[in-house]
Amino acid sequence: MTFLRIYKILTVFRAYRLDELLPKHRTSTWFKLLLISLFWVRSKAKQQDIGERLRLALQELGPVWIKFGQMVSTRRDVLPKHLADALAKLQDQVASFDGQIARQIIESALGCSIDDYFTDFEEKPLASASIAQVHTATLKSSHAQVVIKVLRPNILPIIKSDIRLMYWAANQFTKRIKFGEKLRAVEIVSDYENTLLKELDLQKEAYNTARLRDNFINSEILYIPYVYQDLCRTNILVEERIYGTPIANIDELKRNSVNMKLLAERGVQAFFTQVFRDNFFHADMHPGNIFVDISEPQNPRYIGIDCAIVGVLTEDDQRYLAENFLAFFNQDYRRIAQIYIASGWVPETTDATALEMAMRSVCEPAFAKPLGEISFSQILLALFQVARQFEMDIQPQLTLLEKTLFYIEGLGRQLYPELDLWQTAKPFLEKWYEDKYSAKTLFQQVWTSLPEWKNILVDLPVRLGDQARMTKQMRNQLKQINQELQRSQKRYRWSLAILSLVCVLSIVTLLVH
Template sequence: MKVIPKETNDDIKRINQIYKVLKKNDFGYLIEENTFFKKFPFLRNRKKSDDDKLPDETIPIRIRKVCEDLGPAYIKLGQMLSTRPDLVGVEISEELQKLRDDTPAMDFDEMKKVIESELGSPIDEIYDSFNEMPIGSASIAQVYTAKLKENGKEVAIKVQKPNIEEIIKSDLKLMKFLAVRIDKYLYKTKIYNLPSIVDEFERSILKEINFEEEVRNMEVMAKNFEDVSYIHIPIPYNDYSTKKVITMELIDGIELTRVIKSNCEKYDKKLIAQRGMDSYFKQVMIDGFFHADPHPGNIMVYDDNTICYIDVGMVGILTDDVRGNLAELILLLYNGNTDNIINQLIYMDIISPTQNTPELKADINDLMKKYYGAKLKNANGSIEDLVKAMINNDIVLPREFVMLGRGLTLIEESGRKLNPDFDTGDELKKVAQKLLIYQASPKRAFNVTSNFLLEMGHLAKNLPNTMNSTISKLDDGQLTLNLKLEWLMEVAKQITIAIIIAAVIVGSSIAIFADRGPKLFDISIIGLIGFVFSAALGIYLVIQYLMMEMD
């Protein structure tokens, strides 16, 4: 008798659970109409009545319910998709934003085992006191408060739930399995590119369940804000932090959500809005390292109006070049020239030339009329609407661009709630201008040159090995060159002559404009000779080129 591995049995049971949840929410056809799954015995003889099918407008709600019913991995998948309207559509992404990650707390004895196993010591040897009642419980982790024995500091401890990594990796395997089969056998789902969605989610969730990533993010962000007195990032205690446990400074503040609703005079709401905007623009435009989910629940406020960013497990990273291109795009948006905006989007590889359609141009024109008439005023929602314009034209945006759009939208929304006169337009323009000035500064030029020289050094260092490897392949007959050496030599010679011609022309021009030395017909003789010499070389080069073409 053939023994079926336990892992395979578990997978079959999980697929059956997924099917039941899908069927309950009227998505059973995703499996029932998939010819691959018709072979599964537990799916045979199941009938679906058309009377049970809900109207299409309920699809976003049903998708959210599926995520909630299937547990942690699917809740996180839904939350990720809520930030990707370009992949799933605006209606679905907005509905998925309602997903709540609050779950019933696990028994403390189970969580205690994780802490002691990860830190390698009993809790009472590490902490003077430990509050067994969590202050927060989500699908992946629970958060407790305690006092460190080492220094008496009040701390927060984020603890990963037992076996959550194994559960998520098991569900990821099934997600990939289902995504590939459904995408292959069910044509109507191809527009969503399910395998690509699952691959992106896998990268995101595996980083999120590795708490060491979050500790590194905290340290980077703290370094970036070390000279900004009104921004604080929690201090992690590395000696008491691992892949599954983070011990960090306990923040003595309240959530921005409560500040927005509060009428307490000690909170200067206009100042908090300004600081939130300035700090986020700095993250995006200056640091290139930004909080990917700055909703009010992830921002704490101290009594002195200092802002603290928490839960930095998910961040966006923008390279120096991308930030420069983004600054140019922002200024073009400010100026309101549709053609220039589209050209910039093409240059940034956000859209391709074939996607530059009349419909896209019309949508961006409408956006300009709405927000960018004479000047950028009342720009709340402008970034979000730009993303929607891309989505309406079937453009899949780079992940970081969508994260940035969502982050700016959240900051705008919070700012408006704190201060009805909150206006991001002029401030965003100023930051973009500063960034472009920096891009042209000698300091950046020095950095770019240094990087170039470093790359050239690496190239020179690796060149002997590369040549040896190439020669070995030639000796072994593994590499074939289909080039004429004489032709290459001739091309090299022509390139050399062309460089000489360019240099002589430049030198001759300088001699003429310098207005010095002997002259003929009021023209510098040295410059004139240079141009004649350049012309002769140019004629020779053309003749040589024609001869090569005839050969």
């Protein structure tokens, strides 16, 4: 199946003539010959430009590739405009499947007619994406307007085929590239597989949505729609229908005099709040999943949907990341190097001075620019690349966070090109770190744990008595064992003496005779 999938990818690559995207000096001869050998593959979308052909190719290859295009489309600071514009259509303009099939899936999941729960079901989808599509309806019981998300039929085999291909590529990379094992490519694919498969369980998405909503109840930064968990199944999700302006519709936001600076800053605040305050963050914040409530243009609020992919960090991850970000904001390269070593991201034998100098060489040229022109996510990526020269182990648990940061900064710069991530993020991180690890917080933690210490102290004499009795019993047992060994040694010595005497008598008897 893997080789069949490779063949499919190559034929799509040739059909849409995507070799135009490859720098000519890097296109190897064998790859050109390989494409030429597929002479029977007919060209597609001949009249379209390369951006549109790339979008159609990713769409034809399926969900894994569509998601890749969605991620890349947010990086307008590094991607040509014509490619970014074309790939942006992958957010919610993926080809839909028949609405009648969607109706059948919903009725099968609920075990009854769709009319038992809903009225005004619209067979034409409101939006269609890589994994599922969305239909509108009205709840019969409350007349509330809702959307019903329906998984695409027969999607699992396609995803599993691509995942197998990714595992194959990761294994080849690990075996054939020097220090390839340090990149932990197989582990990263495994992490991506788990993430992608979670999107195929809409009941998990319902839980994630409800939890994120609880975290931002009455927030002026982010709104998460209400989910009707009793109507959700593995392949369908029912939630409140929201009305907002798509984040990608910059012209519409400007026409309504939305405060773009505040909106961009609130995106950064929402990200850091989820990562550090809640340790539960929406990890798929591409433009297709974000809308803006512009009912108060000078006080805009984000609306987040599609909460299938979420991220959670360990407490150590949170602390090291916060310290790393703060050291970076303060241009303390020595501290960054120490954090990388202390966290275990690089070997503990790493020369801290050499690592510091390497990181300084990456960061200082960037800091020479105006703050509004510095890409934080790009520099963070560059720091990871430097650390790999010092045998850094890729941390799969951080890949979702890296991707989300790319999304957030990319969106923020689209909304407000002068976005100063430093000014927005640094005060938040400083306050979070102070609140989390200040002397006052540590004292409060000790004070909170006093009832537990009280129970321990009350039980301490009993435990010490038990321990003393156990120690005495162990001493008695050891004494008995020692005495038994001494008796065994005496018996052994007498046995040896008797055996020796018998041997001597036997020899004497032989000599006499």
